[in-house]
Amino acid sequence: MVLLALQITAELENLTDLQPENGCDDPDFTYLFKLRCQSCGELTQKETALSLSESVPLPVGKGNTNLIQKCKFCGREGTITMVPGRGRPLTQELSEAGKSTPVMAFECRGYEPVDYVFGGGWKARSLAGTTFDNVDLSEDEFAEYDEKGECPVMISKHSSSFVVLKN
Template sequence: MVNFMLMISAELENLTNLQPQGGCDDPDFSYLFKLKCGRCGELSQKETCLVLNDTVPLPVGKGTTHLIQKCKFCGRDGTVTMIQGRGKPLTQEITEAGKFAPLMLFDCRGYEPVDFVFGVGWKVESLEGTKFDNVDLSSGDFADYDEKGECPVMISNLRATFEVK
């Protein structure tokens, strides 16, 4: 069992508190990333989608997980379970310090998450308090204008990494 924390970073211009639309533990937010088999190292061809609300029963014992998948190359089964309560929004202070913010913790057995894909369903607010909902980061950036603060706002240089915890 290895826990991987998804860490995100970006350049935030006149913005703060970047996070999934319903908060860091948004039950409907889709996490998209590729998986690498822990046995043979095979990388999944397509992104895997995990959602906090979607669980499946474990094949042995009691409990649930968010993903059970068999490696197409070596046939080994693996699971990925999301662990709530560890994520924090990406703030202006974290960005200015050149650091990453924790978003979601994954308990991985037999797999390692790699290559997180930023997609739709994000929210962010301007330093003046204007809220921007349902932000689409699939193109790698976001730009708008904050009429209340009378300034441009932008998200760029999106980065994600998985840290072993």
């Protein structure tokens, strides 16, 4: 079993607290990524979607998982279980320092996520306190004007990585 964290980084202009719409443990936020089979190394053709609100019973033992999938190449089955409580928003301070922040952790058995696909459903708060909801990060950048703060706001150069966490 491997515990991986999805980490994000971005350049935030006059913004802070970039995170999924209802916080890092948002049950309805959908994570999209490509998966690699840990047995044969095959990469999935399509993106796989995971959210905390969707779970299935484990085939053996007790408990639930968020994904059970069989590799189309080698036939091995793998699971990915989301682990809430390990994520934090990306702040202005982290962004300025060029650092990343974990937004969600995944317990991986047989598969590992390798390429996160940014989409909609994010939110950020301007330094003046205005909240920008349903931010779509599928494009290269997000840009708006903050009426309250009388300044432009922007999210650009967003990227992600998966890092191994210690239990």
